[in-house]
Amino acid sequence: MAVSALTAGMFVETSTWWLRALSPQQQVGLYISRSNIMAYAMRAFLVFYNALVSIYIEFGATPRSVALVLGASFLLAGAVQIVLAGRSAATMGALWLMTRVLLLAPPEPLPQRSRRVHDVRLFVLTTFVTVVFTLGMTVPLLVAVLVPAFRLSISYLGQIINIVGMFVVLFYIDQQMFRAMDAGKLLDDVTDYTYGRMVAFLLVGACFVAAGLLGLVGQAGPPAPADHPIAAGPAVSRAHSAS
Numbered sequence: 001m002a003v004s005a006l007t008a009g010m011f012v013e014t015s016t017w018w019l020r021a022l023s024p025q026q027q028v029g030l031y032i033s034r035s036n037i038m039a040y041a042m043r044a045f046l047v048f049y050n051a052l053v054s055i056y057i058e059f060g061a062t063p064r065s066v067a068l069v070l071g072a073s074f075l076l077a078g079a080v081q082i083v084l085a086g087r088s089a090a091t092m093g094a095l096w097l098m099t100r101v102l103l104l105a106p107p108e109p110l111p112q113r114s115r116r117v118h119d120v121r122l123f124v125l126t127t128f129v130t131v132v133f134t135l136g137m138t139v140p141l142l143v144a145v146l147v148p149a150f151r152l153s154i155s156y157l158g159q160i161i162n163i164v165g166m167f168v169v170l171f172y173i174d175q176q177m178f179r180a181m182d183a184g185k186l187l188d189d190v191t192d193y194t195y196g197r198m199v200a201f202l203l204v205g206a207c208f209v210a211a212g213l214l215g216l217v218g219q220a221g222p223p224a225p226a227d228h229p230i231a232a233g234p235a236v237s238r239a240h241s242a243s
Contacts, residue, residue, distance in 0.1 A: 009045030126196025
């Protein structure tokens with residue numbers, strides 16, 4: 001279920017830009033508004049994913065099994081990006097279904113254009129940002145297994161990592177995508193964007209799977225000792241502070 005939740009979330013997120021690129025001329029604003037609903041739905045899928053993996057960890061998952069789950073999740077998410085980037089009948093079918101769910105007019109047909117990378121810089125930055133966001137989501141989960149005594153502190157590690165990617169998205173990627181929409185060449189940029197996300201997901205997924213299969217993630221760490229302030233609660237914490 002966790003793997004399916006992540007795959008669906010990442011597919012929905014990328015599809016929002018494909019819908020905007022293929023919006024009918026008279027419904028561009030409505031397409032943007034309704035596609036934002038999909039973007040928020042993606043966050044729900046990711047929350048569900050994190051919750052499922054966290055429950056799996058709480059029930060005694062090993063670092064190796066967690067790494068394999070994380071790896072399989074992103075490998076499948078990368079494979080779905082290949083479907084979008086392929087501009088096939090499956091791509092149009094998925095986008096048409098989304099317009100039905102969002103009560104939109106059908107999207108414009110996909111024009112016959114080159115499938116190569118058009119903007120190398122956008123492709124590279126999208127790959128970098130996606131890797132950063134992916135690590136921000138997965139590293140805390142894996143480290144929580146390795147160092148369970150500090151799970152609460154580790155949960156904020158991902159947010160710190162994501163700050164780096166957030167600035168690149170806000171000040172470059174989103175700006176370029178909307179400028180491309182104004183210039184009528186969003187479809188080319190969306191293709192580069194999808195390729196970047198595909199490479200990032202496959203790269204991170206392969207690294208986690210390799211780490212799990214080769215035993216590179218180590219063993220689960222011991223829980224906090226009974227007299228540790230984190231394990232013993234506020235009373236012991238105050239005693240430590242007083243001493």
